Amino acid sequence: MKQLTFKLVALILFFLIGNSVVQAQLSKDNEKQLNELMSKMTLDEKIGQLNQYTGDYLATGPVVQDGEKVNQIMQGKVGSMLNIKGSADTRTYQEFALKSRLKIPLLFGLDVIHGYYTTFPIPLAEAASWDLEAIEKSARISATEAAAGGIHWTFAPMVDIARDPRWGRVLEGAGEDTWYATKVAFARVHGFQGKGLGTPNAIMACAKHFAAYGAAVGGRDYNSVDMSERMLRETYLPPFKACVDAGCATFMNSFNDLNGVPATGNAFLQRKILKGEWDFQGFVVSDWGSMGEMIAHGFASNGNDAAMKSMLAGSDMDMESRVFTNELKKLIEEGKVPMELLDDAVRRVLTKKFEMGLFDDPFRFCTPDVEKKELSNPAHRTAARDVAKKSIVLLKNEKQTLPINLESKEIKTIALIGPLAQSEYDMLGAWSISWPDSEIVSYEEGIRARLPKNIQLVIAKGCEINGISTAGFAEAIEVAKKADIVLLAIGESIDMSGEAKSRSNIHLPGVQEQLAIEITKLGKPTVAMISGGRPMIFNDIADQTPAILYTWWLGSEAGNAVAEVLFGDYNPSGKLPISFPRDEGQIPVYYNYFNTGRPLNGDDYEIYKSAYIDMSNKAKFPFGYGLSYTSFEYSNLQLSAPSLSQSGTITVSCSIKNIGNKAGEEVVQLYLRDRVGSVVRPMKELKGFQKVMLQVGESKTLTFEINSEKLSFYNIELNWVAEPGMFDVMLGSSSEDIRLRSEFELK
Numbered sequence: 001m002k003q004l005t006f007k008l009v010a011l012i013l014f015f016l017i018g019n020s021v022v023q024a025q026l027s028k029d030n031e032k033q034l035n036e037l038m039s040k041m042t043l044d045e046k047i048g049q050l051n052q053y054t055g056d057y058l059a060t061g062p063v064v065q066d067g068e069k070v071n072q073i074m075q076g077k078v079g080s081m082l083n084i085k086g087s088a089d090t091r092t093y094q095e096f097a098l099k100s101r102l103k104i105p106l107l108f109g110l111d112v113i114h115g116y117y118t119t120f121p122i123p124l125a126e127a128a129s130w131d132l133e134a135i136e137k138s139a140r141i142s143a144t145e146a147a148a149g150g151i152h153w154t155f156a157p158m159v160d161i162a163r164d165p166r167w168g169r170v171l172e173g174a175g176e177d178t179w180y181a182t183k184v185a186f187a188r189v190h191g192f193q194g195k196g197l198g199t200p201n202a203i204m205a206c207a208k209h210f211a212a213y214g215a216a217v218g219g220r221d222y223n224s225v226d227m228s229e230r231m232l233r234e235t236y237l238p239p240f241k242a243c244v245d246a247g248c249a250t251f252m253n254s255f256n257d258l259n260g261v262p263a264t265g266n267a268f269l270q271r272k273i274l275k276g277e278w279d280f281q282g283f284v285v286s287d288w289g290s291m292g293e294m295i296a297h298g299f300a301s302n303g304n305d306a307a308m309k310s311m312l313a314g315s316d317m318d319m320e321s322r323v324f325t326n327e328l329k330k331l332i333e334e335g336k337v338p339m340e341l342l343d344d345a346v347r348r349v350l351t352k353k354f355e356m357g358l359f360d361d362p363f364r365f366c367t368p369d370v371e372k373k374e375l376s377n378p379a380h381r382t383a384a385r386d387v388a389k390k391s392i393v394l395l396k397n398e399k400q401t402l403p404i405n406l407e408s409k410e411i412k413t414i415a416l417i418g419p420l421a422q423s424e425y426d427m428l429g430a431w432s433i434s435w436p437d438s439e440i441v442s443y444e445e446g447i448r449a450r451l452p453k454n455i456q457l458v459i460a461k462g463c464e465i466n467g468i469s470t471a472g473f474a475e476a477i478e479v480a481k482k483a484d485i486v487l488l489a490i491g492e493s494i495d496m497s498g499e500a501k502s503r504s505n506i507h508l509p510g511v512q513e514q515l516a517i518e519i520t521k522l523g524k525p526t527v528a529m530i531s532g533g534r535p536m537i538f539n540d541i542a543d544q545t546p547a548i549l550y551t552w553w554l555g556s557e558a559g560n561a562v563a564e565v566l567f568g569d570y571n572p573s574g575k576l577p578i579s580f581p582r583d584e585g586q587i588p589v590y591y592n593y594f595n596t597g598r599p600l601n602g603d604d605y606e607i608y609k610s611a612y613i614d615m616s617n618k619a620k621f622p623f624g625y626g627l628s629y630t631s632f633e634y635s636n637l638q639l640s641a642p643s644l645s646q647s648g649t650i651t652v653s654c655s656i657k658n659i660g661n662k663a664g665e666e667v668v669q670l671y672l673r674d675r676v677g678s679v680v681r682p683m684k685e686l687k688g689f690q691k692v693m694l695q696v697g698e699s700k701t702l703t704f705e706i707n708s709e710k711l712s713f714y715n716i717e718l719n720w721v722a723e724p725g726m727f728d729v730m731l732g733s734s735s736e737d738i739r740l741r742s743e744f745e746l747k
Ligand code: GLC
Pocket: 060, 061, 082, 111, 155, 208, 287, 288, 499
């Protein structure tokens, strides 16, 4: 029986494989060199190229303390190392690799997620900037610094759609919306890969985690995912396809099982879709140990079975599980894994090494002088500060609390209170690369640097980030009493979001909200600056504190960026890329929901409607929401025609005017709704946005194009279709703040 099963699997895969063997386009000369090299390689040397080990400076997963890696490198048994950084150390390891028989250079990978030496805001924060150019620039600078530090390959962008803020890794992506996430994914791949592999400062990008990792049950990291293929293709896969379209060099699979099959052993994902339908020419690296973890999943019976299922399913490189290096040779010799598959995986990996120019010069990334210059380039910090201030979201601003006018005679003392007031390391957020000498600007430092001499800054911690003690409240309240305005620096610590950091309770940690309310009760102008890697719940602050800035984790320039917004040097323009729930009980809450047959109209409970008896359905702060120090008037929505054909386009335009007293930027969002479909369709879907700067009194006309692609979805037969019928078109300042509406017909 087992033999029959195996033969059946091999037959099915052979069909899949036929469509998934690489046809990468190398130069004729490199192609010739690659073929010659492969013809010389022993089975051990081929398997070696598919084996990746971690360096010892940083563990980003459970480390296996075993065999001597340097000897294995010199024997040609290692194709890549991760978690080694710096041109000196990468040179050292590359020299080991060049002692091997065929002198095949190593690939050095590292999680350059939001910066290498200069730390940029976490990706979710950058997504809140709605500035694709700034996002691409952030990746470009990160790549430039990483390349100077000997890194060939970043394990980014993470493009997992996430609707569950209990999941700690929501910080790594672009939030809940698929269409916007595809734009961000494309920008990030372009940023990392620059003008193409082999050009200066270009490093390989890695689309991860393939796939649907953000839908883990309960928001529990690494947990199971179960969804229809239609949901998978419509909501979770498009950002990955955008990475393929952007020429992304590699993919990383994910820890989760998807519909019962672990992603690492999932031929449907990796062979049928990625390497088949999408004709992906790069290679797939497993996530840390994920091949071996298929034993724990109960999908593989042992390492040998795990290696076979990984290879058959299209996983090309084994990160840290060792099942390839321990088992593949036997599997090939026993004919359980076709040699063609092994050769395809090896060819994919070597193709990238040729494209990166490593065979021409294995040390082209080991350049200490370039490293020194790039890591101290002041333009990088300027860019980090720029995107950081654009990432800040103004959630509330009553009584014109903000911006703080430093010219005001009434302001002599500012109090900065909270456990994050003086923190530096926390400002970096998860997946930052720490350096002993890299400067991080804390809130205190950034604010102090901005204050004129006549204004005093007084500080009190008030409480710990986590913990129940209120012993510090009294001092904090006394300090606040002396001040004319109070700034609250509160939120998560750096280690409360990120991988393996799911939280069942996403309220502000500890007694911070209690502290904030005690301070707010003093009745002084009070601003809450809330930092963290995810949406959090802080309903009392939201209802009682007059001003709130969501400051995420802003990176190296955090304090300077916050100061620019607090004191009005920069008018905040951020908009939320993810919904903020009122309570964990609402999760998942997202803007593009289906209407249901018993929709709740408005906010109050109605019996026999889809509603909670104890809470509104609505997010506390919705997708696309963010305020400004000025205000904008939307008018004059125009459609170029009342209908369009399947191949046609119409344009929708509107006027937007700055009717406030400060120059500022607005992110005008275009939402569409398909009123009737062969499957139910969301109440609205983001299908366009424009971020526009307007001077006081200035007005601009914005135009958006609508075509059938923007109206398309997967029908029940999984065909990508746009169905004739009526559509709503909406322009708004957030998903809940629709300013202009109209309709059109698709013929
Ligand atoms: C981790 C993460 C992945 C990361 C890899 C290497 O487990 O899941 O995102 O790139 O290991 O650090």
